[in-house]
Amino acid sequence: MNDSGIIKIVEQMYGANGRKILEVLLNSPNGRTIEEIAQETSIRVNDVRRLLYEMSQDGLVAYIRSQRGESHWYSYRWYSNYSMLKASLARRLKEVIRVLQERLNFETSNTFYICPNDQSVYTFEEAFENNFQCIQCGSDLVEFDNRPIVSYLSNIIEKLKKYDNSVG
Ligand SMILES: [Zn+2]
Numbered sequence: 001m002n003d004s005g006i007i008k009i010v011e012q013m014y015g016a017n018g019r020k021i022l023e024v025l026l027n028s029p030n031g032r033t034i035e036e037i038a039q040e041t042s043i044r045v046n047d048v049r050r051l052l053y054e055m056s057q058d059g060l061v062a063y064i065r066s067q068r069g070e071s072h073w074y075s076y077r078w079y080s081n082y083s084m085l086k087a088s089l090a091r092r093l094k095e096v097i098r099v100l101q102e103r104l105n106f107e108t109s110n111t112f113y114i115c116p117n118d119q120s121v122y123t124f125e126e127a128f129e130n131n132f133q134c135i136q137c138g139s140d141l142v143e144f145d146n147r148p149i150v151s152y153l154s155n156i157i158e159k160l161k162k163y164d165n166s167v168g
Contacts, residue, residue, distance in 0.1 A: 006085050010060065017043050018051050022060065022080055031064060031077030052078055059088040090164065097160050104153040107146050114144035 011019040020041045024032060034052065038045045055061045061080040068075055113127040114120065115134035121144055122130070132141045 003082055006082065006089060009089060010085070013058075014051055014055060017041070017047060018055065021048060021051055022055070022085075025061060025078060025080040026082070028079065031079040033075060033077055037078070055080075059091065060085055093160060093164050097157060097164060100153055100157050100160070104150065104157065107150050107153065112144040112146050113141035115139050116142055 007019060007022070010022055014022075020043065021037055024037050024040050032040070034045060034048050037043070037052075038048045041048070043051075052061055052063075056063070061078055062084070063076045063078045065074050065076055067073070111124040113122045113124065113132065115122075115137065117134065117137050117139040120134055120136055122134075122141060127141050133139065134141060
């Protein structure tokens, strides 16, 4: 994935302000303080702080703490770079793939039943326990063909894995 693709994803996750903050940091090899970022982007200090905190939770940004002279005051300089962004997105992507894979396993290792009346879906065990009748309305359940779901999930996972290989 190229750098502008990464920036677009960041914007989707943290909004236009998140993107602005990140762009400032990417152009600041020595880092920036929250006040400097706020000044440069015209985003309120509190919002800058909140977004930096959120992005740091995801590993997109980090800070270096340094003492101001002999005082007890510390200054925090925030920084980021493309390898941090790539690593963070790759982790997130892996997590998404893992969740989808779990869902796929669930779909392929179970038989499902559906109520023709209200579309409630049951696993075999649930349907069996209720004598193959819908809990909501009492209709007789019919077997549910989940192959479209299975192929949909398989396709997405396949695509994400290709993406994953290009990111990380
Ligand atoms: Zn029903």
